[in-house]
Amino acid sequence: MSDKPQEPPSVFARLRAPATLNYLIMGGAGLLLYAFVMFGQGNDIGAILAICLAVPGVLTRWTGSPILILLLTIYLKIDPSFINIIGQFTGSRWFSREPPGIGFFVDDLILAAGLLAYSIGHFRLLSLIHQSMPEDPTSRRDVDSKNPPRRPMRLVGPDELQKTLMVAGVCVIAAQVAWWTVVFIERAGRPNASDFSKATSRLLIVVWIGGSLLILLSAVLVYLRGNRMTRSEAAIALRDDFFQENRRETDRLQRWRKRFKERVAVRRRSGK
Amino acid sequence: MLTPRGFWFFFVVILMCALGAGYSDLIGSSIAIVGFTLLAWFLWEWAQFAYRYYYVMPNLALNREVSDERKAVPVLWAEGEFDVRVNVGLRNFGNLPYVVLTDWIPTDARFLDGSEEAVVALAPGRPATLKYRLQCPAPGELRFEGVRIRVGDRQGFFYHRTLIKDGATFLVLPRLTGAEGNRRGSKRHNIFPPPGVHRLKRPGGGSELLNLRDYIPGDPPKMIAWKASARKDKLYVKEFESEVPLRCTLFVDASESTRLGAKKKKLSRLLNLAAGVAEATVADRDHAGLVIFDEHDAQIMRPKRSRRHVIDMLTLMAKAAARPTPLGPFADANALSRLAFPLAHELCPDLMHKRINSAPAAMFWSPPSDYRRGWWILLFMFPMLFLGCGPLAGLAALFSGWSDPLAFVVWVLFWFFRNLAVFGTLSGFWLTVILAAFFMTIGTILWWSHGLSGFFEPWRGERLRRKQLGVLFATMDGEAPGAESHYLHDDQMFARRAQRFLAEHHARYPVRLYDARGRYLFHCRPKIDVLVKSLNYAVAHGRDNELFVLMVDLIDLADDLDHLLRAVRVAVARHHQVMVILPWQEDIPEPPREPPDETRIPTGKAERFATGGYRAIADELKRDFIAGYHRSYFKVRREFGRLGVIVVRADHDEPVQMVLDRLDRLRGVGRRR
Numbered sequence: 046m047s048d049k050p051q052e053p054p055s056v057f058a059r060l061r062a063p064a065t066l067n068y069l070i071m072g073g074a075g076l077l078l079y080a081f082v083m084f085g086q087g088n089d090i091g092a093i094l095a096i097c098l099a100v101p102g103v104l105t106r107w108t109g110s111p112i113l114i115l116l117l118t119i120y121l122k123i124d125p126s127f128i129n130i131i132g133q134f135t136g137s138r139w140f141s142r143e144p145p146g147i148g149f150f151v152d153d154l155i156l157a158a159g160l161l162a163y164s165i166g167h168f169r170l171l172s173l174i175h176q177s178m179p180e181d182p183t184s185r186r187d188v189d190s191k192n193p194p195r196r197p198m199r200l201v202g203p204d205e206l207q208k209t210l211m212v213a214g215v216c217v218i219a220a221q222v223a224w225w226t227v228v229f230i231e232r233a234g235r236p237n238a239s240d241f242s243k244a245t246s247r248l249l250i251v252v253w254i255g256g257s258l259l260i261l262l263s264a265v266l267v268y269l270r271g272n273r274m275t276r277s278e279a280a281i282a283l284r285d286d287f288f289q290e291n292r293r294e295t296d297r298l299q300r301w302r303k304r305f306k307e308r309v310a311v312r313r314r315s316g317k
Numbered sequence: 318m319l320t321p322r323g324f325w326f327f328f329v330v331i332l333m334c335a336l337g338a339g340y341s342d343l344i345g346s347s348i349a350i351v352g353f354t355l356l357a358w359f360l361w362e363w364a365q366f367a368y369r370y371y372y373v374m375p376n377l378a379l380n381r382e383v384s385d386e387r388k389a390v391p392v393l394w395a396e397g398e399f400d401v402r403v404n405v406g407l408r409n410f411g412n413l414p415y416v417v418l419t420d421w422i423p424t425d426a427r428f429l430d431g432s433e434e435a436v437v438a439l440a441p442g443r444p445a446t447l448k449y450r451l452q453c454p455a456p457g458e459l460r461f462e463g464v465r466i467r468v469g470d471r472q473g474f475f476y477h478r479t480l481i482k483d484g485a486t487f488l489v490l491p492r493l494t495g496a497e498g499n500r501r502g503s504k505r506h507n508i509f510p511p512p513g514v515h516r517l518k519r520p521g522g523g524s525e526l527l528n529l530r531d532y533i534p535g536d537p538p539k540m541i542a543w544k545a546s547a548r549k550d551k552l553y554v555k556e557f558e559s560e561v562p563l564r565c566t567l568f569v570d571a572s573e574s575t576r577l578g579a580k581k582k583k584l585s586r587l588l589n590l591a592a593g594v595a596e597a598t599v600a601d602r603d604h605a606g607l608v609i610f611d612e613h614d615a616q617i618m619r620p621k622r623s624r625r626h627v628i629d630m631l632t633l634m635a636k637a638a639a640r641p642t643p644l645g646p647f648a649d650a651n652a653l654s655r656l657a658f659p660l661a662h663e664l665c666p667d668l669m670h671k672r673i674n675s676a677p678a679a680m681f682w683s684p685p686s687d688y689r690r691g692w693w694i695l696l697f698m699f700p701m702l703f704l705g706c707g708p709l710a711g712l713a714a715l716f717s718g719w720s721d722p723l724a725f726v727v728w729v730l731f732w733f734f735r736n737l738a739v740f741g742t743l744s745g746f747w748l749t750v751i752l753a754a755f756f757m758t759i760g761t762i763l764w765w766s767h768g769l770s771g772f773f774e775p776w777r778g779e780r781l782r783r784k785q786l787g788v789l790f791a792t793m794d795g796e797a798p799g800a801e802s803h804y805l806h807d808d809q810m811f812a813r814r815a816q817r818f819l820a821e822h823h824a825r826y827p828v829r830l831y832d833a834r835g836r837y838l839f840h841c842r843p844k845i846d847v848l849v850k851s852l853n854y855a856v857a858h859g860r861d862n863e864l865f866v867l868m869v870d871l872i873d874l875a876d877d878l879d880h881l882l883r884a885v886r887v888a889v890a891r892h893h894q895v896m897v898i899l900p901w902q903e904d905i906p907e908p909p910r911e912p913p914d915e916t917r918i919p920t921g922k923a924e925r926f927a928t929g930g931y932r933a934i935a936d937e938l939k940r941d942f943i944a945g946y947h948r949s950y951f952k953v954r955r956e957f958g959r960l961g962v963i964v965v966r967a968d969h970d971e972p973v974q975m976v977l978d979r980l981d982r983l984r985g986v987g988r989r990r
Contacts, residue, residue, distance in 0.1 A: 108322050109325070111326070112325050112326060112329050115329045115330070115333060115351075115355075116329060116332075118333075118348070118351065119332070119333055119336055119337075119348055122340075122344045122345075122347055122348050123336075123340060123343070123344055150345070150346065150347070152347065153345070153346055153347040153350045153351070154350070156347055156350075156351060157347075157350045157351045157353075157354040157355075158354070160351050160354070160355065161351075161354050161355060161358055164326075164355060164358075165358070165472070168322070168326075168472035168473060168474070169471055169472050171472075171473065172469075172471060172472055172473045176473065177415070177469050177471075177473045178320065178417070178467060178469035178473060178476045179320055179321070179476055181467065181478055183465075183659070183663050194417060194436075194467070194469075196415055196436070196469075196471065197436050200414065200415060200436070200437075200438050202414075205471075212358065212361060213358065215357075216354050216355075216357040216358045216361065217354050219353070219354075219357045220350050220351075220352075220353030220354035220356075220357050221350060221353075223353045223357075224346055224349055224350050224353055227338065227349075228346075242342060243341065243342045244338065244339050244340060244341045244342040244343070245339070247338040247339075247341050247349075248335065248338040248339040250338075251334060251335065251338040251349075252335075255334075266367075269371050270672075273371055273375065274673075275667070277665075277668055277792060277793075278667055278668060278673055280792045281668050281673050281674050281788055281789070281792050282673040284788050284791060284792055284798060284801060285673060285674055285675055285788055287798045287799070288784075288788065288801055288802070289675070289677055291799065292677070292679070292680060292802075295799055295802035296687075296802070296806075298802075299802050299803070299805070299806035299807070300687055300806070302806075302807075303806060303807070
């Protein structure tokens, strides 16, 4: 209803605002960290590819670019410098080996911090300059494709970046602790080394812990939903259960009712 | 809750965790740590959003105020402009860092300026305000459904939409028209006629001198004008003005046929007209009464002249205008479901969510046996009976007391397969098996394809909409469990409820005007009876010569006027005056000055249809409809004309002046000042 600007400002103009500049720098720094670590590990081509994906991703407001970079990172860690792809043609194979130790490497922490900073920076930047929530057309209002909903710069608080950096740091540490826990359980709890490989044991531990947490979380959510339900929601939920349980029977009854009504209507029309 | 962006990110992170752990002996812990880091961040953001969703959002509250130029008002005026101010805030605790608020502007209002949408951050003590300006084009009711809330997180992973319900309604009174109506209340004592000009030319018991007349034996001596009698040497008697005010009763038709239409309803036009006449009449210190009737009953306000009475009349008119668009006897259930479904999703997003108002997949299976001719698929199973002939024969032998049933079965099978045709190397048995399998395969394919067709559009959408809306309607009405299945299967029941839902929320919906045989579905004979009763009541309680203004949609009832004409004849015989005002349909051109010659037979139609095709037929149908409408109008005018009753069309503002002129004629003043 209200008038909106027809032509939004250009991407470069939006990137110059202080609020976006913070996240731009954060994302750029994360990407640089990532590139340095990857260069250091000999993944030169992969690091250059990641940068080639990330920079246009910001400029063209492409949501999928961090996801592609994450997928590329997975592949590059399994096959640094695309050796296996080249090996398909040359006939040679290459696999990296786990470095010895207890599972703590500064490189990994820096890589995780870099990718996290880049992901946060990229997604928050997109929310500010492009789109922050899905377009939700209503029966009374069409989607304005030129002006998708985006988070206004004035809503970016002065301490938002500091808090974000703190959270990111805590996340990196928590991830390292979580991995140590997995490694510890694997080393302490694996009864017979010949049953499963180390990796398989770790995967199973991750799946078991993740699954258990998921079940707990689901139970909490179900409780919360039930607890916060309004009277109408509860009535609908009960009626829906009733519908699911009695659907076949009520369908049959309604079919017969419909046929009977049709017969009555036909009789009435024919005057009998 | 999870957006596509959030879903894909979560998917890749889970993949990283799994692959990182699964390949950790080859590639080390880096991928797993990256995956865990991103997962930790994702979970942190989710936890924050979930906290806001479960604990903070229920604390949202809104406060609405509608004001004119001076102050907040409880009622509005048609064609007036009003400021709407909505405050949305959190009652207790928590904060929402990114919220999009959109106020639900009433369908009947016109947006002028301001903004009904705001992107804000909410915290306790820091409410957000929406301010905009509206205009109410027509009398009736404005309904503010509430404020639409969209909450997101900072990176666009999570999203939730809901509505803070308001349901505030404001009556919109009809606008005041004409110079008399616009007169200011503070100046009303200056409107008395100047000395020597008498407003009421009938003699009566008032205090103002009207005239002198010759003395008639029996006149009271105190009425003799002694000075004039002395001058003329003849007895004269003073006559004074009558102080009995005129009484004008307005009969307004609020039946279903006047409530049809999107914006320019006939009822709105009639009510604006009635409001103008009532205001002008009261401003002249006359009495104005109101009768609002429909096909069921009438609401009567006896004539009075206080300002409070005018406000009460306008309120009654606004309530009449606020009646919803009629439902109509026939409606397309699926078309209505397409209108009601998005509206229900906007109004009750929580009640339409699939988590509690689900759509089980089995619901979409469409078994052929549900349909009248679906059983013919079973015919394909018929060849299978041949394979069952042996067991059948055994059963028959067993029940008929055959001494050796097995020998009988063998004999039957032998006889049966021996007599079957033999093609090439195929024996009768194998031919039967192959044919039975072939037909059974076809039958099975047909059965499955028919059943699966329910999973595809448009059937899937229809069933989904009907089910979810059915559950919603049944819950809103507090019906017994199982009532939702009526809405799923009974088209007419669903259509009527969906129409009522749309009407309650002031949403427009199509109404079928004509049935399959071309008959007008809103041809409403009972309203004539209600009108006749009301008119007879008004005549019976009339104290003096009164003016009855019938604002009735009579054109569709031109052949059913007998009762009404009789009642009007009684009113005229009692020296009352009657006027009829017909609301004119918007898309019908004005009638000619003289009625068309009905003796002429139109020719050349066949040639026009032959050359013009369907377009010519459509044009001809439209012409016929317009001609029929004009004919009915002239018939109504002719029937009332015989009784000396004026019939006018209400398609512009002229009838207000015409009614006021008629009031002047009753007063005896030749011209209205």
